[in-house]
Amino acid sequence: MHQFLEAAIIGVGLGAQYALLALGFTLIFGILGVVNFAHGGFYMLGGYVAYTCVAGLGLAYPLAVVVAMLATAALGWLFELLLIEPLIDDHLATLMLSLGLYLIISTVVLAIFGPISMEFAFPVTGSFHAGSVYLPRENLIVLAVCLVAIACLWLVLFRTDLGRALRALADDRAVGMAQGLRPRLLFPLAFALATGLAGLTGALVTPILSLAPGVGEPVLATSFLTVILGGLGSLGGAALAAFIVGLVEAYTSVYFGGSIGALVLFVMVLLLLVFRPTGLLGRDVRGA
Amino acid sequence: MSLLEIDGLTIRYGGITALNGISIAVTEGETVLLVGANGAGKSSTINAIIGLVPAAGGRIVFDGKDLATVPCERRARLGIGFAPEGRRVFPRLSVTDNVLSGAFGLGRAHQKQALDWLCSVFPLLIERAKQPAGQLSGGQQQMVAIARAMCSFPRLLLLDEPFLGLAPVWIQQISAAIAQMKQRGTTVLMTEQMARPALKLATRGYVMRGGEVRRSGTVAEIREIALADEYL
Numbered sequence: 001m002h003q004f005l006e007a008a009i010i011g012v013g014l015g016a017q018y019a020l021l022a023l024g025f026t027l028i029f030g031i032l033g034v035v036n037f038a039h040g041g042f043y044m045l046g047g048y049v050a051y052t053c054v055a056g057l058g059l060a061y062p063l064a065v066v067v068a069m070l071a072t073a074a075l076g077w078l079f080e081l082l083l084i085e086p087l088i089d090d091h092l093a094t095l096m097l098s099l100g101l102y103l104i105i106s107t108v109v110l111a112i113f114g115p116i117s118m119e120f121a122f123p124v125t126g127s128f129h130a131g132s133v134y135l136p137r138e139n140l141i142v143l144a145v146c147l148v149a150i151a152c153l154w155l156v157l158f159r160t161d162l163g164r165a166l167r168a169l170a171d172d173r174a175v176g177m178a179q180g181l182r183p184r185l186l187f188p189l190a191f192a193l194a195t196g197l198a199g200l201t202g203a204l205v206t207p208i209l210s211l212a213p214g215v216g217e218p219v220l221a222t223s224f225l226t227v228i229l230g231g232l233g234s235l236g237g238a239a240l241a242a243f244i245v246g247l248v249e250a251y252t253s254v255y256f257g258g259s260i261g262a263l264v265l266f267v268m269v270l271l272l273l274v275f276r277p278t279g280l281l282g283r284d285v286r287g288a
Numbered sequence: 289m290s291l292l293e294i295d296g297l298t299i300r301y302g303g304i305t306a307l308n309g310i311s312i313a314v315t316e317g318e319t320v321l322l323v324g325a326n327g328a329g330k331s332s333t334i335n336a337i338i339g340l341v342p343a344a345g346g347r348i349v350f351d352g353k354d355l356a357t358v359p360c361e362r363r364a365r366l367g368i369g370f371a372p373e374g375r376r377v378f379p380r381l382s383v384t385d386n387v388l389s390g391a392f393g394l395g396r397a398h399q400k401q402a403l404d405w406l407c408s409v410f411p412l413l414i415e416r417a418k419q420p421a422g423q424l425s426g427g428q429q430q431m432v433a434i435a436r437a438m439c440s441f442p443r444l445l446l447l448d449e450p451f452l453g454l455a456p457v458w459i460q461q462i463s464a465a466i467a468q469m470k471q472r473g474t475t476v477l478m479t480e481q482m483a484r485p486a487l488k489l490a491t492r493g494y495v496m497r498g499g500e501v502r503r504s505g506t507v508a509e510i511r512e513i514a515l516a517d518e519y520l
Contacts, residue, residue, distance in 0.1 A: 171378035174418040179390045180364030
């Protein structure tokens, strides 16, 4: 029974991480109509910025996480404003641009830090135990921060003028503009919000998993899988799917071994696409 | 002096000319009706004023300012409200969010004042406040679309076919709401294929056909033309 509970909590923790990544990914797709292939790159960059702040500049880890989030948000804002925005309606061009940015980030990271994994440890160690259930403290801290970040994102999107404007533009850009909503101001902010979340996740998770060039690729794959499962462009769907993916990974890894998890997920997504092509909470037609 | 002056406006979609050098003037406080059959160019005129379609020729001047270089999103800020043909509410946003999206960045005080007034005009906004607008009926969506356009208290309200496809009960309610906008001093430019309910609200009108303005005149004159052309 304790194994079952441990797997559940680890699954929720993984789900919260995936939710942050997938929410950012689907935010960009739902609002801008852009498939951001650089999303994994921003995750990786978040990890490296946090590492540099801690190991190179001697900053405290929590501060380094904040810096990583702000740096990746700033880069995302600039990228959208300067490169994506002029080509916003050309889906192929924006896709290629984001892929190009991912390659640039990977190459720069490789050139500066080399191909070897960094020694970047989470500052809190040990485990929390209640009865026979043991849980690593770092996982619980990451889970708490991720849940707070998801709550903040929800507040921004559903309780502020900015969020309302972004959701309106996602539903009907032309009419939104005719109501005075300014995509040139709001789209870079949406992009920055999403890439900031990816950077935050990278800064939080890479000390627990690993920090090396290429860690962004599986992250992109998982984000993609999650948003397809949840329904492209659906924020609620992405969050729900993220927790499903996290729990499936945790349980399959505990009971069947790690590699089965990916197989189960792909089969699950495949079946879902056959019987419900729009995903769990997706719509028939995308608004953006 | 006219609040809105359109001079020789031409709109082309590829090789097709939708508007061929039309001229229209709307004075502050007026309610002006553009009447005509499908394809006459009414919606193209409205879309050109708000900036959703580019002008191939001519000028649109609002409150003394030439709109040629003003992008769509800034025209709303200048004081032009827009309720498009087919309502086009934001389907996933709640009714309140739909309405408030028309007052982005205008501050909480303005939003509260606008929402209070709009709720008095459209009680539906209170009853269905949290419901996604996409779940409303056509008439209810039209009310949301007009309330959204009015939320910034624009000087000029553009209504593109506000009665299209609506049951008489909704036409009555929306007519009453537009009358309240007029009382507030809002200038209205509206289009309508079936002119009868719109003529009750208008002070003047233009008859359009084939992308051109064929006639203009008082409500009585437009009613005669509309009767002859079976727009009523």
